[in-house]
Amino acid sequence: MLAINQPLTAEQRLSKAAVDIMRKDQYFPLAGVLMIGDRTVDITVPTACTNGKDEKYGRDFIDTLTDAELRFVILHETRHKLYRHLVTWKWIWDESPHLANMAMDYVINQEIVDENKDGFAVMPECGLLDEKYRGMNTPQVYKSLKEDPPEEPDGPGNYSDGPGNYSDGPGGFDTHDWEGAEELTENEQRELAQDIDEAIRQGALLAGKLGTGLDRSIEDLLVPQIDWREVLREFISSTCSGSDYSTWRKPNRRFISAGIYLPSGISEKIEGVAIAGDTSGSNFGQREQSVVITEAKSCFDTVKPSWVRMLYWDTKVVGDEKYEHDELDKFAQTTRPVGGGGTDVECVPPYMAENNINPQAVIVITDGYLSGDWGKWSCPVLWVIIDNKDVHPPVGKCVHVTSEELTR
Numbered sequence: 001m002l003a004i005n006q007p008l009t010a011e012q013r014l015s016k017a018a019v020d021i022m023r024k025d026q027y028f029p030l031a032g033v034l035m036i037g038d039r040t041v042d043i044t045v046p047t048a049c050t051n052g053k054d055e056k057y058g059r060d061f062i063d064t065l066t067d068a069e070l071r072f073v074i075l076h077e078t079r080h081k082l083y084r085h086l087v088t089w090k091w092i093w094d095e096s097p098h099l100a101n102m103a104m105d106y107v108i109n110q111e112i113v114d115e116n117k118d119g120f121a122v123m124p125e126c127g128l129l130d131e132k133y134r135g136m137n138t139p140q141v142y143k144s145l146k147e148d149p150p151e152e153p154d155g156p157g158n159y160s161d162g163p164g165n166y167s168d169g170p171g172g173f174d175t176h177d178w179e180g181a182e183e184l185t186e187n188e189q190r191e192l193a194q195d196i197d198e199a200i201r202q203g204a205l206l207a208g209k210l211g212t213g214l215d216r217s218i219e220d221l222l223v224p225q226i227d228w229r230e231v232l233r234e235f236i237s238s239t240c241s242g243s244d245y246s247t248w249r250k251p252n253r254r255f256i257s258a259g260i261y262l263p264s265g266i267s268e269k270i271e272g273v274a275i276a277g278d279t280s281g282s283n284f285g286q287r288e289q290s291v292v293i294t295e296a297k298s299c300f301d302t303v304k305p306s307w308v309r310m311l312y313w314d315t316k317v318v319g320d321e322k323y324e325h326d327e328l329d330k331f332a333q334t335t336r337p338v339g340g341g342g343t344d345v346e347c348v349p350p351y352m353a354e355n356n357i358n359p360q361a362v363i364v365i366t367d368g369y370l371s372g373d374w375g376k377w378s379c380p381v382l383w384v385i386i387d388n389k390d391v392h393p394p395v396g397k398c399v400h401v402t403s404e405e406l407t408r
Contacts, residue, residue: 032199
């Protein structure tokens with residue numbers, strides 16, 4: 001017999017809030033992302049927590065929230081997942097866990113507040129929000145916090161009890177389980193990236209077919225994911241393949257029942273890949289390059305190159321780092337750009353020839369403001385052009401991306 005007016009349990013409220021979000025037109029494109037990972041109630045978590053895949057919510061914390069506040073917290077955790085924060089900003093966390101978490105939360109909370117003027121989602125009082133950070137990205141907020149460190153308040157997010165890495169956030173209403181993110185296996189990390197990419201593509205496609213108008217902040221969020229990351233993955237998978245390699249020939253069985261076809265893993269190693277990074281000091285810096293390199297590294301987890309050559313150049317090649325296959329796990333974290341002169345990419349192909357560097361493909365990261373020609377290449381080239389959409393290289397493939405998209 002059903003009880004009349006029986007209060008909903010924490011689990012029921014959590015599920016209902018997620019469904020309410022998916023039913024709202026402006027968030028319909030995010031439905032697939034909202035369904036990735038587990039969303040559970042956990043008595044060991046005082047507030048809310050994510051490792052970039054799964055989300056945990058404290059039972060007592062849920063009881064303190066209104067329905068609108070609970071929707072806000074779920075949207076907040078989903079943004080962390082969608083932006084791949086626990087991968088992209090690992091270097092910030094290594095420097096200062098407290099400030100890294102605060103910087104990400106200031107950016108996310110501002111976005112959600114701005115897109116919910118109707119009161120559908122309301123930030124809890126313990127959330128981090130400051131008008132002075134409006135329009136700033138995560139690294140910019142982080143830099144500001146480093147220059148003027150805040151006092152650590154005794155907010156709900158500032159705690160150290162319980163299992164896991166739940167002591168990383170002064171104030172705010174959630175924490176970020178960086179240790180849990182690092183515990184994900186390579187296969188889990190690769191599948192998570194594929195799941196998020198696929199969910200974003202399907203969400204954008206459905207929004208277009210159904211005439212659902214995307215909120216501007218969500219539209220800005222979706223486009224970069226579909227754009228440069230997908231182009232990079234497609235370029236690597238199509239050019240860096242062994243004789244028996246095919247990314248789509250054998251679909252991943254895990255997703256077939258859901259109508260989603262993704263490539264299965266492969267075991268055959270390919271030859272090397274070269275990444276040529278512009279260090280002329282023009283309009284972008286190490287952080288932007290780091291994001292592209294990190295994304296390339298996740299692609300290498302699938303195609304498994306025998307080696308990666310990291311070349312840094314300005315008017316000549318000023319840095320040359322080689323990573324063998326068993327060193328690829330650390331190359332994205334250990335590579336260090338050098339240089340800072342002019343911008344002449346023509347120097348790279350001759351250097352490769354002189355040093356017997358024969359990759360299957362080259363990825364060039366630059367702003368495209370060159371002092372000379374685009375060079376003569378003997379293998380497929382992908383140009384990742386940062387903050388210069390007016391330039392179109394005459395050789396190879398090209399993808400344009402802004403610094404804002406890379407450093408969100």
